[in-house]
Amino acid sequence: MTTGTGTTGTSTGAGTMRAAVVREGAFSVQEVARPEPGPGQLLLRVVRAGICGSDLHARQHTDELAALGDDLGYPGIMQPAQDVVLGHEFVGEVVAYGPRTRRRWKPGTRIVALPIVRHGDDVHMVGFDEHSPGAFAEYVVVQEAFAFDVPAGVDDDVAAFTEPLAVAWHAVRRAEIAKGRPAVVIGCGPIGLAIILMLKASGVRTIVASDYSPTRRELARACGATVVVDPRETSPWEAYELPGPVASITAYASFGITTIGRLRSVPLLPWGRLMRLGDSLGATPTGPVVFECVGVPGVLDEIFARVPLMTRVIGVGVCMQPDTVRTALALNKEVEIRYVFGYDPEEFAHVLHLLASGRVDPRPLHTGTVGLDGLAKAFADLGDPERHAKILVDPRA
Structure with missing residues (x-):
């Protein structure tokens, strides 16, 4: 050259x-x-x-x-x-x-x-x-x-x-988030902001955006975040209404004692089958869906430490250094983590359709x-x- x-x-x-x-x-x-x-x-x-x-x-x-x-x-x-x-x-x-x-x-x-x-x-x-x-x-x-x-x-x-939004759309699809389940976006750089756009386009009603930067918090609001927090002042885990008794292991256990006690007080009631039916219908209490969009060592462990039980974490941020997490935190809370990368051709084409329709700006x-x-x-x-x-x-x- x-x-x-x-x-x-x-x-x-x-x-x-x-x-x-x-x-x-x-x-x-x-x-x-x-x-x-x-x-x-x-x-x-x-x-x-x-x-x-x-x-x-x-x-x-x-x-x-x-x-x-x-x-x-x-x-x-x-x-x-x-x-x-x-x-x-x-x-x-x-x-x-x-x-x-x-x-x-x-x-x-x-x-x-x-x-x-x-x-x-x-x-x-x-x-x-x-x-x-x-x-x-x-x-x-x-x-x-x-x-x-x-x-x-x-x-x-x-x-x-089109391409970066396809990355975000793939992450939101892999999250399998219901419209009524809160979404928490940690880090409002370009990919975090793109995920907020796609969550909004998907009809998710509660989108919490957390970032230290005032400029990025304003951009998050412009992209459709319903709650925007500076984590130095407000915990993102307290910025939405928690659905169900998943704030702690003790709260969850207390809920179980009360619920199962009531079910078993009715003679011949198939309480076990009712539990499984409720689980299959999505009635089991869950935490939010968290999108980790920072990619810096220590962030994932901090998320494990702070999230409620039954939280789903979507790993989007690219961390190029080795990281250490306390897996026992995730294990005891039954935290699920899904890492995402890229997209498929249908997702790419769908994003182009969303841009043409004006649903995503x-x-x-x-x-x-x-x-x-x-x-x-x-x-x-x-x-x-x-x-x-x-x-x-x-x-x-």
Whole structure:
């Protein structure tokens, strides 16, 4: 790769493009070879790309992510010696097709796509290794089978939120939360805010948002949180009405003594069968559904210590360091934890429908737009929760 001239605008050479390249944690805008679509693929001209928390992790924790990739069976991810073009949240315009494609869209059609491509027998996550450059560039290659056209009326900035909102929608679906069960979102960064949007779209009536940042608390309120707390002043576990006697083991046991005593006082009443029937109908007392969106060591253990009995915890935040939790806390409270990652194509397409219908509006999250030359500063600015939530990239800016 050769170093770019630093000029803005379109590519200056045939078969090349400008891209923000990361090598060992440092950004440089370079003139690089433009990717060519292979079998089943199409080439997009990038219109907008979002900066994800995963991009921040990939830049700051390259060694940890590479080691994680080895354990996950993806040995090529974020190798320290690679030149990687990040960016996996994007909307672009159709430029060209590779062989063995259906060519269903005209040139210029706006497209969003799942950031996964297949080269021969190898599958790559777009924007995480040198073989699948991402969208912090003028062009990006996507798989036609995973591509969807953007409906008319959805502008570029909104369409760029399809991928992160699909992550949030998958988390909410995996939570299997009933509309009347309280949801507690711990951490109101971009993914926490996206989850609040999706909880609201799902009709959940009580959404508690907890964050230390005043700016993020205001964004949480704008996204649909019904209760917003500063955890230094108000416990999120006291910010909603607790349904049922699950505040403590002793309260739950006392409830059992009273209830079973009444049932067994009636001769020949099949109290055991009634208990099982009530359980199958969802009458068993439960705690809230908690979305852990921080990803910092110690947070999960704190949640285990504070939540009521029968709480379901959805692990969304990406913690790149080893963490320690007291599993006995979760065991005694029968806390259920479900970790979530990514989404499936139907969830991705459904989010696009939600955006087109207006049921979900991610615009409160959009706090800035930069060009490729502004990426390094944008990554630094995202470390300050009072300045930004979500920054988009316009490669032509």
